[in-house]
Amino acid sequence: MKKLSPTIRDVAAAAGVSVATVSKYMNGAQRFSAPVEAKLKAAIEDLGYRSNPLARSMITGRTRTIGLTILDIANPHFTNVVKGANRIALRHDYTLLLVDIDETQALERPLIEALAQRVDGLIVSSRLSDEEARWMLDLGKPLVLLRRSDELPIPSVGIDNRLAAYMLARHLVNLGHRQIAYLGFGHARINDERIRGVRECLDEVGLTLDVHDAHAPTARAGEHACSRVMLGPHRPQAVICYNDLIALGFMKEAASLGIRVPEDVSVTGVDNVPYSEYASPALTTVDVQSEKMGELAMQKLIDALAGHPDTGHSMFEPRLIVRDSTAPCR
Amino acid sequence: MKKLSPTIRDVAAAAGVSVATVSKYMNGAQRFSAPVEAKLKAAIEDLGYRSNPLARSMITGRTRTIGLTILDIANPHFTNVVKGANRIALRHDYTLLLVDIDETQALERPLIEALAQRVDGLIVSSRLSDEEARWMLDLGKPLVLLRRSDELPIPSVGIDNRLAAYMLARHLVNLGHRQIAYLGFGHARINDERIRGVRECLDEVGLTLDVHDAHAPTARAGEHACSRVMLGPHRPQAVICYNDLIALGFMKEAASLGIRVPEDVSVTGVDNVPYSEYASPALTTVDVQSEKMGELAMQKLIDALAGHPDTGHSMFEPRLIVRDSTAPCR
DNA sequence: TTGAAAGCGCTAACAC
DNA sequence: GTGTTAGCGCTTTCAA
Numbered sequence: 001m002k003k004l005s006p007t008i009r010d011v012a013a014a015a016g017v018s019v020a021t022v023s024k025y026m027n028g029a030q031r032f033s034a035p036v037e038a039k040l041k042a043a044i045e046d047l048g049y050r051s052n053p054l055a056r057s058m059i060t061g062r063t064r065t066i067g068l069t070i071l072d073i074a075n076p077h078f079t080n081v082v083k084g085a086n087r088i089a090l091r092h093d094y095t096l097l098l099v100d101i102d103e104t105q106a107l108e109r110p111l112i113e114a115l116a117q118r119v120d121g122l123i124v125s126s127r128l129s130d131e132e133a134r135w136m137l138d139l140g141k142p143l144v145l146l147r148r149s150d151e152l153p154i155p156s157v158g159i160d161n162r163l164a165a166y167m168l169a170r171h172l173v174n175l176g177h178r179q180i181a182y183l184g185f186g187h188a189r190i191n192d193e194r195i196r197g198v199r200e201c202l203d204e205v206g207l208t209l210d211v212h213d214a215h216a217p218t219a220r221a222g223e224h225a226c227s228r229v230m231l232g233p234h235r236p237q238a239v240i241c242y243n244d245l246i247a248l249g250f251m252k253e254a255a256s257l258g259i260r261v262p263e264d265v266s267v268t269g270v271d272n273v274p275y276s277e278y279a280s281p282a283l284t285t286v287d288v289q290s291e292k293m294g295e296l297a298m299q300k301l302i303d304a305l306a307g308h309p310d311t312g313h314s315m316f317e318p319r320l321i322v323r324d325s326t327a328p329c330r
Numbered sequence: 331m332k333k334l335s336p337t338i339r340d341v342a343a344a345a346g347v348s349v350a351t352v353s354k355y356m357n358g359a360q361r362f363s364a365p366v367e368a369k370l371k372a373a374i375e376d377l378g379y380r381s382n383p384l385a386r387s388m389i390t391g392r393t394r395t396i397g398l399t400i401l402d403i404a405n406p407h408f409t410n411v412v413k414g415a416n417r418i419a420l421r422h423d424y425t426l427l428l429v430d431i432d433e434t435q436a437l438e439r440p441l442i443e444a445l446a447q448r449v450d451g452l453i454v455s456s457r458l459s460d461e462e463a464r465w466m467l468d469l470g471k472p473l474v475l476l477r478r479s480d481e482l483p484i485p486s487v488g489i490d491n492r493l494a495a496y497m498l499a500r501h502l503v504n505l506g507h508r509q510i511a512y513l514g515f516g517h518a519r520i521n522d523e524r525i526r527g528v529r530e531c532l533d534e535v536g537l538t539l540d541v542h543d544a545h546a547p548t549a550r551a552g553e554h555a556c557s558r559v560m561l562g563p564h565r566p567q568a569v570i571c572y573n574d575l576i577a578l579g580f581m582k583e584a585a586s587l588g589i590r591v592p593e594d595v596s597v598t599g600v601d602n603v604p605y606s607e608y609a610s611p612a613l614t615t616v617d618v619q620s621e622k623m624g625e626l627a628m629q630k631l632i633d634a635l636a637g638h639p640d641t642g643h644s645m646f647e648p649r650l651i652v653r654d655s656t657a658p659c660r
Numbered sequence: 661t662t663g664a665a666a667g668c669g670c671t672a673a674c675a676c
Numbered sequence: 677g678t679g680t681t682a683g684c685g686c687t688t689t690c691a692a
Contacts, residue, residue, distance in 0.1 A: 337668090337669055337670085338669060338670060338671095339669080339670095349669090349670080349671090350671080350672085352670095353670065353671060353672085354671090356670095357671085381669085381670075382668090382669055382670070384668090384669080384670090385668070385669035385670040385671085386669080386670060386671075387670095388668095388669085388670075388671095389669090389670060389671045389672080390670090390671075
């Protein structure tokens, strides 16, 4: 058994040609005379030669790898973003180098800087504010952000959070709800946009908003927050949750507390994660096209890599999905 | 603005030392005299030098990257495996190169072979049988399989599927169910083990098993199969589903059909995905410790990389989680 | 169409 | 401690 894998030189020797010829053959760079081609083919087959992508990348400067940083891969919304991004990447023969920000106590900056060195481009979802993320401009690699950035000239993909929240509020108002609460996740950058959207709608009809905060964007946190929201001083008739996970947890805990959804309280989420449909009652939410977001982000990046940069922000249109967790106020 | 990033030679020149010294400094290989260290530090800072990991990898032969192929990242079970694997990887300064088998129409073999060239080791979850996967032995890289392989001398991690299924069947039998159906996913390699486990239990009490098949391991497929199972000739009192996703879909469709869970039919899953707990009724299932599986697989791989190979199969003990989707037969 | 030679940016002996 | 040098496996002019 031979330990080391054969190099281009081994092939050249075996085929009786130069390494340059082998290289060109491997890259399909040109045509060859029949005898040379035959010998090359035989030698490569014989030796089981596969060109070393590392050496290749070092010269070409391209790795055919895309770096993807995600806030939390366990959140089905982000999982679907990854799924979509991966689909497009694969289609163009790129692979994903994945970083789950949630799992790393290290600072994001050095992590992303290190990542940037190993990939052709990055898709970044991060907790950093525009100001804190300014250094990303100097990464020297094409970049796509997974949220709008007004300050930075970096292409991005996202949904209209204000509108999404506005639609949910409008839906609840139309159902006759007057005491509406928002159960947010203040740590997220888009939380404010969602609050703004809800407020905008409530202002129009002269209602005020009760804002609560979950300690994480997870079902567990939603469970935890439920009693605080429902059994505190201002019991709401409807609760708009920051995302589906919080809403799912909230609904579960409500059931434990003997509070019926939607009879006693209407509940909504955002994201339309796959399981929102299988909860009971099925969750009213806003679809944000997670997979399409991933796909588009990757497409933009690949376009940029091909020399067609697109510096704009692409905003997906949110779509209200009414299911069984919201009902007319009684 | 300078386009190219500085090389080790630029630093050496700026600091007035040799490239070897810079290299050693970057790798913390030894101690340096105060003046050299100071100059090095200044030059590196000045130029914003970062060593090129590609060039480094080419020489050392190590990329600090682990390849991870997963059947379907959208399945929360696998998502959690990734989460766990990523956690351990990060802790040892490794990054994940992810491939979602579900998304690739390409053959697994060339895909994994190409992946193997770019990583230090691989964790593989694949549809291939032991026989079909024999070539993996020649990959030349440490490998960990995400299912037991009796034929191949490759370390692996998994759960005792037979026992998991046995426990579910026993639970249902103990509840008094006599007409028990299994809604499987025949395309999966472990489906047979689960059928065997169920049969083993039913044989002990003299019952027979009705086996159905879902066309995918997804909630959608579970929905699709429900009427076929429940409204066909042998209506079961309890249904053991291949996994939680199928069970979740099954329960949703059952509700649509006016069939109550667990009053009319008990339903179980396998995996204990996060959302099984938030479904209503909450799903009785078997916990398979998805995250721990990922963690252990990665730990084994990293141990192998460090020269401590572990060729055994690590079997997690399944744990029955009884929730509200199962009840005594009436 | 083919080949010779000059590197890509870095590490690893080995010498000083 | 520090420097010299010889590559790692490959691509890429440029000449033949």
